[in-house]
Amino acid sequence: MPELRATTLVDAPLRTVAAALLDARLLARSIRGLGVRITAGPVLYVGAELAGSVGPVAGTLLVTRADTTGVSAELVGGPLPRFVLITDLLHTGGGTMVVDSVEWTSPGGPFGRLADVIVGRGLALKVLQARAEAVSARSRELVGAKVVVAAAIVRDGLLLAQRRGHPERLAGGWELPGGRVEPGEDDRAAVARECVEELGAEVVAGEQIGPDIPLRADHLLRVYRAELVAGEPRALDHPEVRWIGSDELDNLNWLAADRVVLPALHDLLDPPA
Numbered sequence: 107m108p109e110l111r112a113t114t115l116v117d118a119p120l121r122t123v124a125a126a127l128l129d130a131r132l133l134a135r136s137i138r139g140l141g142v143r144i145t146a147g148p149v150l151y152v153g154a155e156l157a158g159s160v161g162p163v164a165g166t167l168l169v170t171r172a173d174t175t176g177v178s179a180e181l182v183g184g185p186l187p188r189f190v191l192i193t194d195l196l197h198t199g200g201g202t203m204v205v206d207s208v209e210w211t212s213p214g215g216p217f218g219r220l221a222d223v224i225v226g227r228g229l230a231l232k233v234l235q236a237r238a239e240a241v242s243a244r245s246r247e248l249v250g251a252k253v254v255v256a257a258a259i260v261r262d263g264l265l266l267a268q269r270r271g272h273p274e275r276l277a278g279g280w281e282l283p284g285g286r287v288e289p290g291e292d293d294r295a296a297v298a299r300e301c302v303e304e305l306g307a308e309v310v311a312g313e314q315i316g317p318d319i320p321l322r323a324d325h326l327l328r329v330y331r332a333e334l335v336a337g338e339p340r341a342l343d344h345p346e347v348r349w350i351g352s353d354e355l356d357n358l359n360w361l362a363a364d365r366v367v368l369p370a371l372h373d374l375l376d377p378p379a
């Protein structure tokens with residue numbers, strides 16, 4: 107199976123580069139040169155199905171990995187043979203190593219394979235280079251991003267989710283309680299402050315859950331596990347809070363960014379054996 111690999115060193119922390127990779131528009135733009143077109147939402151998350159086409163052939167690009175180790179996606183459901191995109195991240199002393207690879211099955215027998223080598227590889231290499239530049243640029247942008255924190259509060263195997271009432275474009279969507287970190291404030295202190303403001307409850311923030319997630323040009327979302335230590339959470343700022351079980355997690359109308367942390371939230375509610 108033809109495969110092409112390109113490696114770039116990005117001068118940004120691994121978690122920032124991982125966030126840049128989740129920007130779906132970046133993926134859409136960078137693979138257009140391969141003849142692959144996709145219609146993507148704002149972020150990539152496991153299970154996202156991006157309507158796509160490779161040249162004249164339609165299919166669906168299924169995201170199979172979107173976490174702190176990188177992203178993977180493969181074309182499914184169309185008549186086209188295998189087409190897989192894999193981006194792995196490695197921490198190094200001098201920055202973050204981004205290893206991008208594209209694998210595809212050649213449909214055309216020996217002549218097709220020759221064409222792959224001559225035409226396909228040259229094209230794929232250009233695309234991978236363009237992608238590396240885009241990932242570097244987006245990572246640099248996100249290094250200085252403002253952080254929105256959110257709390258994953260679990261009690262008796264249930265997670266506290268909140269339905270947003272404002273602004274209008276987000277109303278009705280479900281999220282985790284939280285908000286913007288104020289200048290000079292520590293992430294975990296912001297989690298505690300937001301939970302008092304939004305829920306009237308005290309929490310202690312623990313470890314981060316899932317990757318950093320790009321929101322807009324200069325904002326990213328960071329989710330922390332949080333322990334409820336005092337008070338019963340009430341919906342003070344938004345219309346509804348609800349305790350949900352792992353069986354309900356996937357069916358809620360989550361804000362797009364929160365879908366990225368669903369695998370980590372499943373692990374939190376049903377720890378792997």
Ligand SMILES: Nc1nc2c([nH]c(=O)n2[C@H]2C[C@H](O)[C@@H](COP(=O)(O)OP(=O)(O)OP(=O)(O)O)O2)c(=O)[nH]1
Nearest residue numbers: 254255256281282283284285286321327361363364
């Ligand atoms: N709190 C929170 N915000 C989220 C989540 N997912 C997500 O995309 N966001 C977005 C929605 C908003 O655009 C932004 C945070 O807004 P916010 O309204 O909660 O923050 P805030 O209280 O500090 O803001 P403000 O209303 O005082 O201006 O992050 C989430 O799970 N929790």
